[in-house]
Amino acid sequence: MQxxxxxxxxxxxxxxxxxxxxxxxxxxxxxxAPISTESDVGFAVNTARKAQLNWARVSDQEKRDTxxxxxxxxxxxxxxxxxxxxxxxxxxLSGPGSRFEMQACVGWTQVPAALELxxxxxxxxxxxxxxxxxxxxGVVAAIAPWNWPLMIxxxxxxxxxxxxxxxxxxxxxxxxxxxxxxxRLINQVLPPGVLNTVSGDGxxxxxxxxxxxxxxxxxxxSEATGRRIIEASTRSLAPITLELxxxxxxIVLPGTDADAIAEGLFWGAFLNxxxxxxxxxxxxxxxxxxxxxxxxxxxxAQQMPIGDGMDEKNLIGPLQNEMQYNKVKDLVADxxxxxxxxxxxxxxxxxxxxxxxxxxxxxxDGQRLVDEEQFGPALPVIRYQSxxxxxxxxxxxxxxxxxxxxxxxLEQAQxxxxxxxxxxxxxxxxxxxxxxxxxxxxxxxxxxxxFGLEGLKAVTQPRVISIKK
Numbered sequence: 001m002q003x004x005x006x007x008x009x010x011x012x013x014x015x016x017x018x019x020x021x022x023x024x025x026x027x028x029x030x031x032x033a034p035i036s037t038e039s040d041v042g043f044a045v046n047t048a049r050k051a052q053l054n055w056a057r058v059s060d061q062e063k064r065d066t067x068x069x070x071x072x073x074x075x076x077x078x079x080x081x082x083x084x085x086x087x088x089x090x091x092x093l094s095g096p097g098s099r100f101e102m103q104a105c106v107g108w109t110q111v112p113a114a115l116e117l118x119x120x121x122x123x124x125x126x127x128x129x130x131x132x133x134x135x136x137x138g139v140v141a142a143i144a145p146w147n148w149p150l151m152i153x154x155x156x157x158x159x160x161x162x163x164x165x166x167x168x169x170x171x172x173x174x175x176x177x178x179x180x181x182x183x184r185l186i187n188q189v190l191p192p193g194v195l196n197t198v199s200g201d202g203x204x205x206x207x208x209x210x211x212x213x214x215x216x217x218x219x220x221x222s223e224a225t226g227r228r229i230i231e232a233s234t235r236s237l238a239p240i241t242l243e244l245x246x247x248x249x250x251i252v253l254p255g256t257d258a259d260a261i262a263e264g265l266f267w268g269a270f271l272n273x274x275x276x277x278x279x280x281x282x283x284x285x286x287x288x289x290x291x292x293x294x295x296x297x298x299x300x301a302q303q304m305p306i307g308d309g310m311d312e313k314n315l316i317g318p319l320q321n322e323m324q325y326n327k328v329k330d331l332v333a334d335x336x337x338x339x340x341x342x343x344x345x346x347x348x349x350x351x352x353x354x355x356x357x358x359x360x361x362x363x364x365d366g367q368r369l370v371d372e373e374q375f376g377p378a379l380p381v382i383r384y385q386s387x388x389x390x391x392x393x394x395x396x397x398x399x400x401x402x403x404x405x406x407x408x409x410l411e412q413a414q415x416x417x418x419x420x421x422x423x424x425x426x427x428x429x430x431x432x433x434x435x436x437x438x439x440x441x442x443x444x445x446x447x448x449x450x451f452g453l454e455g456l457k458a459v460t461q462p463r464v465i466s467i468k469k
Contacts (some may be wrong), residue, residue: 002031006036092317143218245401286384331368
């Protein structure tokens, strides 16, 4: 059985204790992942602090060139890392799965390397000139989730180091191995200490985010953990970027061609088995179109092959862990017990955390499957009578990450979109993020943005140089 290591100062760091990581599709062992201690956290942060002073002095062009070399490492090791993702996280190699995740890792590395954020003259007259510079914050603590373990880690790592920060990243304890391996490979081209890892459960995450030498915290995960991170940050007063998930609503406008939007709705809801923060988690359909939309989605769902993602033919994999598996099962059981129509599709394997693709009808606001973020392959389809009713339903929850409007009439769709309370509202698509387009949540879905120039600004602090002429 292979034993994996953390990386600190560009070197493998052996751990005193380990945890066994299992394949969620088969139950087979993947290997042993290290469990860090609080002392390990301190060592990683101190190493990153020392390295940051030198990394910040490196020219902007050299930083960009270094990140281009990171891109090449990701490309050269894409298949190796994709297979690790599939074995550890569960998403299939094929379709919008692990290879897709690795393509995203490459894209979200290339774009920050190409972006420029030069000093900006914010004011000038005959007597003075004021120039705004963007300077690094220092050491970034990054906490990555288990649903897109490498892609979201890249979102946190690359903008941070691009702007002269150093990083200590903790992957999820459910999916540490692929992330640790990616960092090991990236460190072949990064200066020692620029990118470091610790690993373990929430206690290690808490030790990292509360460390007094952390200058910025980036976290993607649950609202409950996000609130604890906010409390922990009071020790260092580190600024935070939080993406705390969502319970995204999608509204299909009356008269929309159901067959034309069915594939977009399907993958908008069931991408990564529904284990995506910006997935459709509540689908609102006008009463007159309800049967057509449900039939179109049902036709797609029953065609989707479900099974071990290492088999190229499968497009739907397991839930990543037992906790999430049981949560989704419980929410579906609650809906069934309350008289909802539960429609299940696909033949699932006997082993692993597999659930059928599930549509739930005859359901309404206030029921658990609607109000609680399921994060799994179970989609409630809710009838509405008027657009005002649908908009009110979409906005009624505290979550505000994404939303979408589906329509043949784009002008009408835009009129509805501006009324929805979400960080991003998509039209005739859902979850269509882009490395140049800022992405972040409203309300209890977090604050701060990632991606593009705004994402680079989020990992810097402004410094004004004011010159008297």
